[in-house]
Amino acid sequence: MSQKLIDAISDMREEEALELVSEMVESGAQPMAILDDVKAAMDIVGQRFEEGIYFLPELMLAGEMLNEIMEVVKPGLSESAAEERLGKVVIGTVEGDIHDIGKDIVSFMLNVNGFEVLDLGVDVPAQKFTEAIRDFQPQVVGLSGFLTLAFDGMKATVDAIKEAGLRDSIKIMIGGGQVNETIQEYVGADAYGRDAMAGVSLAKEWAKE
Numbered sequence: 001m002s003q004k005l006i007d008a009i010s011d012m013r014e015e016e017a018l019e020l021v022s023e024m025v026e027s028g029a030q031p032m033a034i035l036d037d038v039k040a041a042m043d044i045v046g047q048r049f050e051e052g053i054y055f056l057p058e059l060m061l062a063g064e065m066l067n068e069i070m071e072v073v074k075p076g077l078s079e080s081a082a083e084e085r086l087g088k089v090v091i092g093t094v095e096g097d098i099h100d101i102g103k104d105i106v107s108f109m110l111n112v113n114g115f116e117v118l119d120l121g122v123d124v125p126a127q128k129f130t131e132a133i134r135d136f137q138p139q140v141v142g143l144s145g146f147l148t149l150a151f152d153g154m155k156a157t158v159d160a161i162k163e164a165g166l167r168d169s170i171k172i173m174i175g176g177g178q179v180n181e182t183i184q185e186y187v188g189a190d191a192y193g194r195d196a197m198a199g200v201s202l203a204k205e206w207a208k209e
């Protein structure tokens with residue numbers, strides 16, 4: 001864990017944070033370890049936002065920093081890119097929620113680990129998921145959401161998939177900030193993944209079935 005990186009991100013020192021990440025990558029740090037530090041920093045940013053110390057501009061800058069850091073870390077993540085395609089995944093951030101950094105990491109990690117990924121973007125209505133399942137024929141569907149509000153969006157999506165008669169043909173995983181097993185049950189998903197690698201493990205397990 002790099003406390004220096006966590007502090008630089010959470011204190012909004014963008015340039016320093018990027019320099020630190022570049023140095024860490026050059027000195028051989030594990031990309032996933034860097035992402036763990038980023039997550040810890042984002043939790044602090046979120047907390048400060050809740051406490052009224054930070055406002056929307058800081059949230060936006062945090063998002064921007066995250067995207068920039070991802071660009072530096074990505075090449076390291078794709079080094080072990082799989083050659084064979086294991087299966088197909090449709091993923092998106094559910095309706096009402098526009099957070100996409102976590103989803104993009106999951107999407108990217110699925111891709112480099114051998115999955116063909118159709119990423120529907122953010123604020124995706126349930127119907128768009130059902131259409132994509134019909135057209136793209138995935139084995140796995142991933143629903144992302146960072147707002148508490150997104151839990152209802154996830155449930156509505158799972159319900160729409162059921163109503164369209166497509167539920168039995170796919171496995172559904174959910175993830176994002178506050179998601180846990182209780183939310184998984186509420187939503188009616190098959191599993192939840194706490195991070196991108198958990199999502200990859202679930203997809204691999206299901207693609208084998």
Ligand code: B12
Pocket residue numbers: 039042043044045046047049050056059060062063066096097098099100101102103105106141142143144145146147148149173174175176177178192193194195196197198199
């Ligand atoms: C950056 C950020 C923003 C940026 C988003 C930029 C972007 N392009 O995504 C901006 C500024 C746009 C934003 C807006 C808002 N935000 Co905001 N935001 C954040 C912040 C600081 C970081 C989120 C993030 O990207 N984290 C980094 C990633 C990497 O997180 P991660 O959890 O490690 O991701 C992993 C897992 O979640 C998992 N995962 C994610 N998706 C999936 C999917 C599947 C299938 C699987 C298996 C796994 C998985 O894998 C990921 C990679 O390992 C969080 C605070 C926090 N602690 O997260 C608040 C936070 C999520 N935001 C919050 C709020 C309130 C808002 C706003 C409503 C603010 C406002 N008043 O307008 C708006 C929402 C607008 C909307 N309709 O969506 C609240 C939500 C509170 C709640 N309970 O609902 C939080 C928690 C802050 C807080 N503590 O108050 N936000």
